[in-house]
Amino acid sequence: MRKVIFDNGILYNGDALTILRDLPDASIDAVVTDPPYSSGGLHAGARRADPAQKYQNSGTKKTYPPMLGDCKDQRSFAMWATLWLSECWRLAKPGAPILVFSDWRQLPTMTDAIQAAGFEWRGIVVWHKPTARPMLGAFRRDAEFVVHAVKAPSTAWSRRCLPGVFNHRVVAADKVHLTGKPLPLLVDLLGIAPEGGTVLDPFTGGGTTPLACIETGRRFIGVELSGEYFELAGERIRKIGEPRRTGER
Numbered sequence: 001m002r003k004v005i006f007d008n009g010i011l012y013n014g015d016a017l018t019i020l021r022d023l024p025d026a027s028i029d030a031v032v033t034d035p036p037y038s039s040g041g042l043h044a045g046a047r048r049a050d051p052a053q054k055y056q057n058s059g060t061k062k063t064y065p066p067m068l069g070d071c072k073d074q075r076s077f078a079m080w081a082t083l084w085l086s087e088c089w090r091l092a093k094p095g096a097p098i099l100v101f102s103d104w105r106q107l108p109t110m111t112d113a114i115q116a117a118g119f120e121w122r123g124i125v126v127w128h129k130p131t132a133r134p135m136l137g138a139f140r141r142d143a144e145f146v147v148h149a150v151k152a153p154s155t156a157w158s159r160r161c162l163p164g165v166f167n168h169r170v171v172a173a174d175k176v177h178l179t180g181k182p183l184p185l186l187v188d189l190l191g192i193a194p195e196g197g198t199v200l201d202p203f204t205g206g207g208t209t210p211l212a213c214i215e216t217g218r219r220f221i222g223v224e225l226s227g228e229y230f231e232l233a234g235e236r237i238r239k240i241g242e243p244r245r246t247g248e249r
Contacts, residue, residue, distance in 0.1 A: 002227075004234050009198070009210060009220035011237065013230035016202035016223045020087035028091045028221070029197025031098040032189060032209050034181055035081070038072040039105035065228035078109050084202055085117035091200060095155030097192045099125070100147045101181065110147050119149035126165040127185060146189065157194045176206035176232055186212035193218065207233025214240055 002013040012019045072080060088098060098119055102110040107124070115121050125146040132142035168185040186208050193199055197218055201209035204222035206229055213220040214237070224230045 002230065006210075006237055008214045008237075009222065011204065011207075011210065011220075011222045011224070011230065011234055013224060013227055015225055016084050017087065019223050020084065020091065020202060023091055023221070025090055026093045027198070028088070028096060028200045029093055029218075030096050030190075030193035031088045031092060031100075031200045031202075032186065032193070032212075033099070033201045033203050034101040034205065034209075035084075035203045036072075037103050037106050038077045039103055065226060065232070074109065077106070078113055081110060081113035082116045085114055085119070088200065088202065089118040089151055092151040094151055095153060095157075096151045096194075097122075097157075098147075098149050098151070099189055099192065100149075101127075102145050102147055104141065104143075104145070107145050107147070114147055114149045118151070120152045120154060122148045122150055122154065123164070124148065125189070127181075128165055128167045129170055130167060131169050148192070158191060160191055162188075162191050176236070180206050181208055183208055183211055183215075187215055190216050190218065204233055205229055207236045210237055211240070 001019065004011045085098075085100075092098065098114065100110060100114060111121060111124075125148055127144045127146065129142045129144065132140055134140050166185055166188050168182040168188075170182060174180075174182070190199065190212055195217065198221060199209065199213050199218050200221045202223045204210065204224040207222065210220040210222050210233065222233065224233060
């Protein structure tokens with residue numbers, strides 16, 4: 001396992017389940033994460049396809065480092081999600097919110113898993129993507145979803161009334177990950193989290209959640225399985241704050 005400690009948080013390179021088990025109970029103020037969906041197909045063969053084939057237009061020329069952990073079938077996805085979400089529940093402080101991205105295929109499974117892990121389901125947030133491609137003879141799939149739950153008892157950390165739909169364009173030039181989310185979207189979503197708190201992201205990817213934490217004055221703990229994305233996330237964080245030390249074990 002490798003890790004880099006920044007002034008604003010810690011970034012780990014390794015498997016989320018392994019690393020989360022070493023973190024102390026009730027030490028996290030919020031969880032915000034975008035796990036691999038393991039969807040993008042209607043049968044097992046399609047789900048095992050290269051994520052670049054499943055989630056990217058055929059005419060897109062920009063390439064990204066390989067995306068790991070996106071080939072589970074439905075039953076293993078549900079069990080795996082429940083396992084890492086259970087660790088998140090253990091790590092969360094009472095009242096801590098959790099936000100988990102999902103697409104339309106995995107939304108029912110993710111809402112089941114998040115409740116099986118012990119969280120109290122509070123609702124669904126919609127991310128509207130105005131740049132989504134049209135579907136001939138069908139409804140445009142221009143939304144992804146964020147499952148919102150909390151480790152009871154539910155606590156209002158802000159006096160703001162947050163919207164249930166966020167409209168943010170995907171800007172290809174800003175993306176560093178195949179399924180990366182816009183930084184302004186993560187900044188908006190963190191409005192549900194305690195100010196100055198520590199936010200856990202077990203699937204950090206290119207580091208957008210840590211960047212949003214830094215921008216909003218919060219701390220982060222990020223975990224990323226891919227060594228390439230671990231390095232990429234670190235580079236992005238370094239642009240706004242040099243790490244104090246590195247470690248490996």
